[in-house]
Amino acid sequence: MASLSVTLNLLRPCSIAPKPSPSLRFCDVRNSASSYCSTSRRLALFHLGSALPQSQILGAKASQLLRGEGKPIDAAPIADLAQAGAAIAQEDALEWVKNDKRRMLHVVYRVGDLDKTIKFYTECLGMKLLRKRDIPEEQYSNAFLGYGPEDSNFTVELTYNYGVDKYDIGTGFGHFGIAVEDVAKTVELIKAKGGKVTREPGPANGGSTIIALIEDPDGYPFELLEKWPTPEPFSQVMLRVGDLDRAINFYTKAFGMELLRTRDNPEYKYTVAMLGYGTEDNSPVLELTYNYGITDYDKGNGYAQIAIGTDDVYKSAEAVRLSGGKIILEPGPLPGINTKITACLDPDGWKSVFVDNIDFLKELE
Incomplete structure (x- = not known):
């Protein structure tokens, strides 16, 4: 059976490839979503509330007004009723998100x-x-790595595009967080293997947790956190945002994440917010960082996206739209393997992909 990871790589930007290749023409989904979506497959957009009778959405009297029964129709009340119906649909969509079975699958x-x-x-x-x-x-290879099976753990998806040996990480991506038993011993091992250590082990700024900062061979920063034992060592993905309140509102509403905590550090002029689908000790979290006075970042072309499992990609896309996000790949089955996905951008332009839970498990078989 074809792998979901193969098709998801159709979404990867490859803007610095050494030469054009027809097989990579769909790599930047932001520039090619329309052409990609024109392939021969049927997509059904789900609009919450659209299948309900008007009498259920607006009430019996409102339905009579819309049909023109009785007195002449007054345009102002109808507009008010339409707004009320839209508000109900939005409330239903965002309420559904809270009960959706979601988890962070992997980061690409x-x-x-x-x-x-x-x-x-x-x-x-x-x-x-x-x-x-x-x-x-398709001129690429990929690999999945992690600390446990993909059906229950957050994992890494690495992508290698033929002929491209270097990427721009940009200034927007922050770091990945890895929980280890002993930070000092891990740092010594990394040094022995020729790895780069950018911060020696010690207490975190303003905290007591022992941390260290390292870089992988491509320069991606990793924060090592001394907290053990934990069922999920791959613990954080940190991204920088230009408006923290806006970002928190989006991820709690559209993604159904819980705001776990915030921490302001005026001495270093930044504020962080931790969000996720479980506690920081037991599940991976999204760490959003706002640096005082900075509203825009260069995202580079190295970091791609987080994949999130959902019970319904159509409803997920609707909730993203209602929360101010942008759909860049309409929800529906992928050609060839029928796995249903949708891709979106948050208000800061960070990309995420929602993947149907049942389809994802089938792909792992």
């Missing part, structure tokens, strides 16, 4: 030497190589 980013990165992650960070595949017709 691009590397210049796949084997070198796999070696670093397995030997220095203790990850396991879960699966690997080469797709020569």
Whole structure:
């Protein structure tokens, strides 16, 4: 059976490839969503409330007014009723999100030497190589790594595009967080393997948790956190945003994440917010950082997206729209494998992909 990871890589930007290739023409979904979606497949957009009778949405009297029964129709009340119906539909969509069975599946980013990165992650960070595949017709390879099976753990999806050995990480991406038993011992191992340490082990600024900062072979920053034991060592993805309140509102409403905590650090002029689908000790979290006075960041072309499981990609897309996000790949089954997905951008332009839960498990078989 074809792998979901193969098709999801159709969404990856490859703007610095050494030469044009027809097989990579759909890599930047923001520029090519319309052409990608024109392939021969049927997409059904789900609009909450649209299948309900008017009498249920607006009430019996409102339905009579809309049909013109009795007195002449007054345009102002009808407009008010339409707004009320839209408000009900929005409330239903956002309420559904709260009960959706969601979890963070994996995070996708691009590397210049796949084997070198796999070696670093397995030997220095203790990850396991879960699966690997080469797709020569599409000019890329990918590998999944993590600390447990993909059906229950948050994992890394590494993508190597043929001929591209370097990517721009940009200023918007922050770091990945990895929980380890002993930060100092892990740092010594990384040094012995030739890894780069950018912050020696010590207490976090304004806290007591022992941390260290390192970089992988491509320069992606990792924060090592001394907290053990934990069922989910791959614990954080940190992204920088230009408006923290706006970002929190979006991820709690559209993504159904819970705001776990916020922390303001005026000495270093930044504020962070932790959001997720469980506690920080037991599940991965999205760490959003606002640096005082900075509203825009360069996102580069290395980091790609987070994939999130959902019971319904159509409803998920509707909730994103209602919350101020942008759909860049309409919800529906992917050609060839019928896995249903939808892709979106948050208000800061960070990309995420929602994947149907049942379809995802089938892809892992």
